[in-house]
Amino acid sequence: MMxxxxxxxxxxxxxxxxxxxxxxxxxxxxxxxxxxxxxxYNYFDLRNAVEEAAGRGVKIDVYASGPHTDIINRLIHHxxxxxxxDRDPQEHFMICDERKVIVSVKEKNRTKRIGVIxxxxxxxxxxxxxxxxLKKNARKQRILGKDPLLAALNHPx
Amino acid sequence: MVWIGAVHTSxxxxxxxxxxxxxxxxxxxxxxxxxxxxxxxxxxxxxxNKQKSKNxxxxxxxxxxxxxxxxxYNSRYVKIxxxxxxxxxxxxxxxLKYPDIFSSLTDWSSLILMKENKISVIKTLDPDFMxxxxxxPEFKQIQVCKF
Numbered sequence: 001m002m003x004x005x006x007x008x009x010x011x012x013x014x015x016x017x018x019x020x021x022x023x024x025x026x027x028x029x030x031x032x033x034x035x036x037x038x039x040x041y042n043y044f045d046l047r048n049a050v051e052e053a054a055g056r057g058v059k060i061d062v063y064a065s066g067p068h069t070d071i072i073n074r075l076i077h078h079x080x081x082x083x084x085x086d087r088d089p090q091e092h093f094m095i096c097d098e099r100k101v102i103v104s105v106k107e108k109n110r111t112k113r114i115g116v117i118x119x120x121x122x123x124x125x126x127x128x129x130x131x132x133x134l135k136k137n138a139r140k141q142r143i144l145g146k147d148p149l150l151a152a153l154n155h156p157x
Numbered sequence: 158m159v160w161i162g163a164v165h166t167s168x169x170x171x172x173x174x175x176x177x178x179x180x181x182x183x184x185x186x187x188x189x190x191x192x193x194x195x196x197x198x199x200x201x202x203x204x205x206n207k208q209k210s211k212n213x214x215x216x217x218x219x220x221x222x223x224x225x226x227x228x229x230y231n232s233r234y235v236k237i238x239x240x241x242x243x244x245x246x247x248x249x250x251x252x253l254k255y256p257d258i259f260s261s262l263t264d265w266s267s268l269i270l271m272k273e274n275k276i277s278v279i280k281t282l283d284p285d286f287m288x289x290x291x292x293x294p295e296f297k298q299i300q301v302c303k304f
Contacts, residue, residue, distance in 0.1 A: 042230075044194065048239065070231040077233035149235060152228030153179050156166045157221050 004123070007102075007115035016104075016115040017045060023096045024049040030059045032095040032131045036088045038067040041075070051078045063134045073143045085138035093127055101127045159282055160192065160200050164228060167207070170282060177280055182234060192229075193238050193270055195263045200225065238274065240266050258292070260285045268296055278302060 007016050017040075024031060024046070031053060040046050054060050060080040065088035072082050092113075093103040100119040107114060118124070162174030181190060204225055208218050229235055248265035264285060271279060278300045279286055287301045 044237070044239075051236075068231075070227055074231055074233045143233075147182070147232050147234060148228045149178070149232035150182050152164045152224060153175055153182070156164050156171065156175060157224050 002117065002119055004120075005117045007117065009112065009114065013115075017043060019115070019117070020094065020102055021045050021049045023094070023100065023102060024053050027053055027058050027096045028056075029097045030095075031061075031097075032128070033060070033062045033093070034089060034131055034134060035062065035064050035092045036066060038062065038064050038071050038075070041067075041071055050080070054078045054080050061131075061135070063131060063138055069145055070148045072141050073145070073147070076141060076143050082141040083135050083138035084141055085134055087134060087137075089130070089134065091130075093130075095124065095127055095131065098124060098128065100124065103127070158196070158199065158203070159280055160196065160229065161203050162282070164225060165204065165207075174282065181280065188234065190232075190235050191238055191270075191274070191276055192235065193240050193263070193267050195240050195266055197229065197237050199263060200229065238270050240270065244269050244273075255289075255293075258285065258288055260289060264289075268299065271299055272296065 007019060010016070020040070031050070041050070050060065055078070061083065062075060062080060063083045063085060065085060067082075067084070072084075075082050091103050091105045093101050095101050100117065101124055103116045103118060104113045105116065106112075118127075159174045159177055162168040162170045163178040164175075165171060168174065178190075201222070204221060208221065213221075230237070244266045245262065247269050248262050251265045251269075252260075252262060264283065267279070268286070268289060270276070272295065277298065280302045286299075290296045290299050290301050
């Protein structure tokens with residue numbers, strides 16, 4: 001148990017992403033994510049980790065406020081539940097196995113988001129409740145529209 | 158390369174490559190297409206290099222790269238496999254052992270990834286893959302569909 005620890009900032013968020021990837025790979029029961037546009041999914045390292053976790057049976061729920069349709073479709077295709085809501089909370093976070101949380105927050109006077117790891121039962125409960133609250137008012141998504149590759153093949157550049 | 162030709166009209170084998178990928182995506186058997194991150198790198202490099210030699214605007218450049226990136230990277234049917242140090246080490250060893258086979262390090266690593274991930278069919282415009290699967294028993298189970 002470490003309580004609350006701020007993740008050291010490194011170029012290209014290497015340390016933060018490394019910890020996120022490690023936590024995803026270590027999860028064996030559930031992952032709950034709250035984010036905005038799910039832009040972290042564009043990172044090949046994190047995308048692979050989350051898709052492989054879903055592949056080994058980890059239940060993954062993602063709440064987001066404004067992701068692109070292609071991202072939503074790809075997540076659902078990999079058996080990841082996507083919920084879209086109107087609120088983009090200041091804190092984005094990921095709860096792994098209901099045991100630890102990584103929070104990404106944009107603090108005042110800082111241009112970048114900072115990452116904080118929290119693993120006390122109270123903190124985890126707080127974020128679990130926050131997730132459930134957001135999910136309650138969100139819409140569960142299903143695959144919509146044409147796959148982007150098929151679209152590109154029909155309209156090549 | 159099938160991937161580049163399929164989405165790029167200026168490629169000389171565009172029609173054929175486009176047809177190959179379309180058929181794969183619309184056939185009932187194919188629900189997953191694989192490429193390595195090295196191949197993805199080659200696709201992006203090839204297209205950006207072509208752009209450098211042409212007079213195109215920044216907006217057009219952005220549009221082309223975004224189009225390629227979203228179409229392949231975000232397709233739900235495409236999985237990009239990671240080439241590791243192990244794959245490169247093994248691929249390089251094959252290159253040294255068989256210098257008479259004119260395959261690139263990327264080609265060798267693709268075959269090694271296929272074997273490791275039990276991917277049985279490769280659709281390619283490159284005849285060198287056939288040479289490898291016919292000569293080396295460890296790659297014999299890979300079916301090369303050449304066009």
